[in-house]
Every structure is written in C-alpha cells, then in structure tokens.
Amino acid sequence: MAISEAPPPTATDEGCPVCLAPVTDEPDCPHCGWTLDGNLVLGRLTPGIRHAFDERLAAARRHLDLTAAARAAGYPGHGVPERLARLESLIRGGPPRPGERNDVLRELERESTPTHGRSGQVLDGVTAEITVRGLRAAVFHQGIEDAEATEWPWTHLLPELPQDEDELLFRLAGGIGDHAITPGTPEPKDLGVAATATVLVSRLPGWTVPERLLARLRRRLPHARTLYLPAPEPQPAPLRHAAGFTVVVCGTGPAPDDVRLVGGCPDGSVTVWRLWRSEPIASRCLHNGLVSCVDLAEDGLSLVTGGKDGAVRLWAFGASGRLRVLTWHDGWVNALRLRSGVVFSLGDDAQVYRSVLGSAVVGGAPLTRVGWAEATALEATADGATVIVGGSDGANLRDGRTGECRDRIGTSHPVTALALGSNDRLLALGCADGVVRVHDTRGGRALVSEHGGHTGAVRHVTFGPDGSLATADSGGTVRVWSANGRDATAVGAHPDMVRGLAFTASGHLLSAGGEGLVRTWPIPRTD
Known part of the structure; x- marks a missing residue:
C-alpha cells in the first residue's frame, strides 16, 4: 500500500497552530499539548480524514480560547457569567459547542494552585505583585502596606495590548482569537523599588502573559520568594491630587452608585470628584487660607466648608453654583x-453655631458656648436633634435646638474624633491615647467595647455598613475592626497624616492622606 500525502503541516511559521508558541524539537507543544510531529498516515488523504483533522484543530483552539475567557472572567472562584x-x-471557532464551557469550568476547578496565607497577607519587605491591573511594587512593614506604591499598567508594559478591558484580559489570560495577537514578554524598563523585591506575588496563576512576567522577574531576582495568592476583590486604582489635602469626605451623589469625593486643600480651594474619575466635577477657591473641615449634603449636589479664616460657607456646586456665607467664627x-x-x-x-439652610435669616445663630478644652470634635444625629461635642475630658450630648446638655460621657483621655453608627445608636470616641471607645447611646451611655493598637492619637473613626469600624491615627496607620469587635487588622499606612476615612455604601474603605493620595483598601473577611 502506498503512502499517501500527509495532512498539511500542523506547525505554522509563527509557531504552534493552537497557541502560537514557538515550535521546539519536542513532538508535542509544551504549552498546550498539541501534537506537532505525528505519525505518517497510510492510505489516501480522504475528505473524512481532512474533516476530522480540521475539527480536532478547531476544538483545540476553542478550548484554549475558552479557557482564557473563563480565567479572564474570574473563574475559578469569583467568576462573572456576564x-x-x-x-x-472572541474565541476562535466560537461560540463554544454544547458542554464545552462546563468542561472548561470543571478543569479550572480541579486545578491545584499553591497558596500561602490569607488573601492579601504577604511578608514584610518589598513586594512585587502581579494583578489584573499590571505590576505593582509596595513596601510592607509588620504586615502594614505603605499607601504609596509604584505601578506599571499592562498597557504600559505591552503597548500592543488592546485598550478594551474585556479583550485586554482575554489576551493576558492566553486567548488568541481571530486576530491572532500574541503579546510579547513584558518587563519594566526601570524596575525602581521592585528591583529590591524580596517577595514575588502572582494573583493570576495560569494566565499566560502574567506567568511570562513572573518568570522574567524570577530570573532578575533569584533570591526573592515566589508566592501564589488568591485574586482579591478588584480594587480601583489610586486617585492622586497634586495639591494635597487638608480634609476629605465621601458621600453618595444623586444616583446610588454615584459616589462623590470632596477634598479641601491648603490653598483654600475645594474639589469634587466622582469617585475614581480623574477629572473633577467642580473646583473653586472658597477660603482665605486652608480648608479645615467639609461635609457633603445628602443629595450630593451641595457642600459646606469651614476654614482657617473662620468662615462657614455653603456651595451648591451641582445645582445653581451659588456660594453663600452661613456664619463666622472667631478663629x-x-x-x-x-x-x-x-x-x-x-x-x-468655643462656640457651636446652628445655621438653617433655606432660612430667610442670614447668618447662623449661636447654639451654645462650650469650654475651650471641649472644642475639638463634633458629631450630630441624622435628624439634627442631638449634637455631640468632644474635648479634653469626654463628650457632651446636647439638644440640637437649644444647646442644652442632655448627657455626658467621661473619658480619661482627650477625645480627638467622633462617629455615629447606623441608626445613631453606637457612638465611637477616638482618643489621644490611641484607643477607640464605643458607647451605646440608648443604653445609659454604657461602654460597649474598646479598640487599641494605634501608636498615636486617633484622628478618624467611621462605621461600615456591616457594623465594622475603621480608624486612622496621627501617624497615618489605618486599621479595621470587625463587627464583633474582636478581630482587628492594620490594612495600610500613609506617609502623611490621614485626612479622610470613609466607607462607601458598597463596603469599600477609602483613606486619603495629606500628600493627596486616595486609596481603596481590601477589607479582611472573617467568619
């Protein structure tokens, strides 16, 4: 029997016909397992044999692309079906045939990836971390991450990658698609602080392009320890404001998912952003001197500010644009x-003023005069019925209309920050000794819990939607306490004093430092 013509070569000039990896002398592709050098076929090359070969090649390509698509969509673990x-x-020869998607998802579930420690927990030192955003170098000290970090986005490492987010993730995960774009092997031209990394972390096990980057970093840093950690919940990129901050607040805009960030600056200006958008909504100089405090209206369209110049102003930045002075303080x-x-x-x-918005009366009215040592912190219930004033020896709860003192919570250390929880029931007092004391406002002002661990005065306290508590001290350290009050984690540190701390309605924790950096921190989850 004569030997027939063999099928067309299965390896192309570009490489393996399935994954496009460079061809080696091995009979099978080391990357995808496709047979590159098969046995001779005896007999004629019939249409049936050709069709079976084409079907097998198409199925292998679909499988590789479908696996990349599943990884890019968050499988296994946090897959997003949409x-x-x-x-x-994007897959070649798509859409997948019946059963192919489930087969791929089962294969990914069976994969065994080495993990070390809890999600987000890495060793002290310089860590070079590979994530869906790119390469990131950060410094950890005693488990606390410095807020300042160096990042190289994937589009910077590999300019040939597409700008579309879905397609970019697909290519990173190893997808080829009909355009047959195969990103090169990335590496920053200037590693900077990452050149001293003692830990290499990959959050993307099995992703083709990130694995190439990890391999290059391992060759550059042979003494660094390599860890695979689970992919954390995606966190937005940091926001930077070159002018720096003196005070920052966060609140909901006109739409529930429209989060507003307001920052006061040393030059007296105030800037408003939609959270994580680099271009501000509005910016205006409101004070002669730095902005010392700010608060956002519930509708997210206006705000009030106080400054070094003693003025309290209302700015309707999202409506008429009107600016008016509500009252003046001496100092x-x-x-x-x-x-x-x-x-x-x-x-x-040492005066507390009460200004009613929309009132025909111009200027606020004195509500009460407090002791000089009492004028350090202020909080109020949602209905404005109770005002809480903190100072050197505790906090006084006063009537929001008359200023009359209703109750008092004594402390042995000065109160430096105040925050009310949901339903205005729990009151957190951040104190100069680095301890946060939580009291029940409806239970005889009883002490519910105490949270220590800070090395400086607590400057910010805020409750999360799930009852957790976040705190920041004068040294820039941010800590989170679980709702049960027993579990605490130091999540990060700013190089300057924290100027704002807030939870969004979705549970993200934001912190802003005096240097103008706004970070989102992953919240540790406890059972």
Whole structure:
C-alpha cells in the first residue's frame, strides 16, 4: 500500500497552530499539548480524514480560547457569567459547542494552585505583585502596606495590548482569537523599588502573559520568594491630587452608585470628584487660607466648608453654583456637620453655631458656648436633634435646638474624633491615647467595647455598613475592626497624616492622606 500525502503541516511559521508558541524539537507543544510531529498516515488523504483533522484543530483552539475567557472572567472562584458571555465572542471557532464551557469550568476547578496565607497577607519587605491591573511594587512593614506604591499598567508594559478591558484580559489570560495577537514578554524598563523585591506575588496563576512576567522577574531576582495568592476583590486604582489635602469626605451623589469625593486643600480651594474619575466635577477657591473641615449634603449636589479664616460657607456646586456665607467664627472652624438641612459648626472660639439652610435669616445663630478644652470634635444625629461635642475630658450630648446638655460621657483621655453608627445608636470616641471607645447611646451611655493598637492619637473613626469600624491615627496607620469587635487588622499606612476615612455604601474603605493620595483598601473577611 502506498503512502499517501500527509495532512498539511500542523506547525505554522509563527509557531504552534493552537497557541502560537514557538515550535521546539519536542513532538508535542509544551504549552498546550498539541501534537506537532505525528505519525505518517497510510492510505489516501480522504475528505473524512481532512474533516476530522480540521475539527480536532478547531476544538483545540476553542478550548484554549475558552479557557482564557473563563480565567479572564474570574473563574475559578469569583467568576462573572456576564463577562464570560461577552468574552466568548472572541474565541476562535466560537461560540463554544454544547458542554464545552462546563468542561472548561470543571478543569479550572480541579486545578491545584499553591497558596500561602490569607488573601492579601504577604511578608514584610518589598513586594512585587502581579494583578489584573499590571505590576505593582509596595513596601510592607509588620504586615502594614505603605499607601504609596509604584505601578506599571499592562498597557504600559505591552503597548500592543488592546485598550478594551474585556479583550485586554482575554489576551493576558492566553486567548488568541481571530486576530491572532500574541503579546510579547513584558518587563519594566526601570524596575525602581521592585528591583529590591524580596517577595514575588502572582494573583493570576495560569494566565499566560502574567506567568511570562513572573518568570522574567524570577530570573532578575533569584533570591526573592515566589508566592501564589488568591485574586482579591478588584480594587480601583489610586486617585492622586497634586495639591494635597487638608480634609476629605465621601458621600453618595444623586444616583446610588454615584459616589462623590470632596477634598479641601491648603490653598483654600475645594474639589469634587466622582469617585475614581480623574477629572473633577467642580473646583473653586472658597477660603482665605486652608480648608479645615467639609461635609457633603445628602443629595450630593451641595457642600459646606469651614476654614482657617473662620468662615462657614455653603456651595451648591451641582445645582445653581451659588456660594453663600452661613456664619463666622472667631478663629479656625474645627469641625462641622450638615444634617437634615441644618449646619452645626464648632470653632476655636468655643462656640457651636446652628445655621438653617433655606432660612430667610442670614447668618447662623449661636447654639451654645462650650469650654475651650471641649472644642475639638463634633458629631450630630441624622435628624439634627442631638449634637455631640468632644474635648479634653469626654463628650457632651446636647439638644440640637437649644444647646442644652442632655448627657455626658467621661473619658480619661482627650477625645480627638467622633462617629455615629447606623441608626445613631453606637457612638465611637477616638482618643489621644490611641484607643477607640464605643458607647451605646440608648443604653445609659454604657461602654460597649474598646479598640487599641494605634501608636498615636486617633484622628478618624467611621462605621461600615456591616457594623465594622475603621480608624486612622496621627501617624497615618489605618486599621479595621470587625463587627464583633474582636478581630482587628492594620490594612495600610500613609506617609502623611490621614485626612479622610470613609466607607462607601458598597463596603469599600477609602483613606486619603495629606500628600493627596486616595486609596481603596481590601477589607479582611472573617467568619
């Protein structure tokens, strides 16, 4: 029997016909397993044999692309079916045949990837971390991450990658698609602090392009320890404001998912952003001197500010644009709160003023005069019925209309920050000794819990939607306490004092430093 013509060569000039990897002398592709050098075929090359070969090649290509699409969509672990459905439009020979998607998802579930420690927990030192955003170098000290980090986005490492987010993730995960774009092997031209990395972390096990980057880093840093850690919940990129911050608040805009970030600056200006958008909504100089405090209205369209010049101003940045003075303090405005159309402000002059928005009366009215040592912190209930003023020896709870003192919570250390929890029931007092004391406002002001661990005065406290508590001290360290009050984690540190700390409605923790850096921190989850 004569030997027939063999099928067309299975390896192309570009490489393996399935994954496009360079061809080696091995009979099978080391990357995808496709047979590159098969046995001779005896007999004629019939249409049936040709069709079977073409079907097998198409199935192998679909499988590789579908695996990449599933990884890019978050499988295994945190898969997003909607994204997978979009990515399936990119696979060669798609859409997948019945059963192929489930087969791929089962294979990914069976994969065994070495992990060390909890998600987000790495060793002290310089860590070079590979994520869906790119390469990131950060410094960890005693488990606390410095807020300042160096990042190289994937589009910077590999300019040939597409700009579309779905397609970019598909290519990173090893997808080829009909355009047959094969990204090169990335490496930053200037590693900077990453050149001293003692730990290499990959959050993308099995992703083709990230694995290439990890391999190059391992060759550059042979003494660094390599860890695979689970992919954390995606965190937005940091926001930077070159002018720096003196105070920052966060609140909901006109739409529930429209989060507003407001920053006061040393030059007296105030800037408003939609969270994680680099271009601000509005910016205006409101004070002669630095902005000392700010609060955002519930509708997210106006705000009130206090400054070094003693003025309390209302700015309708999202509506008429009108700017008006509500009242004046003799000295700095130390704190203010906007609740149910009423602005309470506390100044260096030991006066608490009450200004009603929309009132025909111009200027705020003195609500009460407090002791000089009491004029450091201010909080108010959502309905404005109660105002809480903190100082050197505790906190006084006062009537929001008359200023009359209703109750008192004594402390052995000065109160430097105040925050009310949901339903205004729990009151957190951040103190100068680095301890946060939580009291029940409806249970005889009883002490519920104490949270230590800070090395400086607690400057910010805020409750999360799940009852957790976040705190920041004068040294820039940010800590999170679980709702049960027993579990605490130091999540990060700013090089300067934290100027703002807030939870979004979705549970993300934001912190802003005086240097103008706004970070989102992953919140540790406990069972």
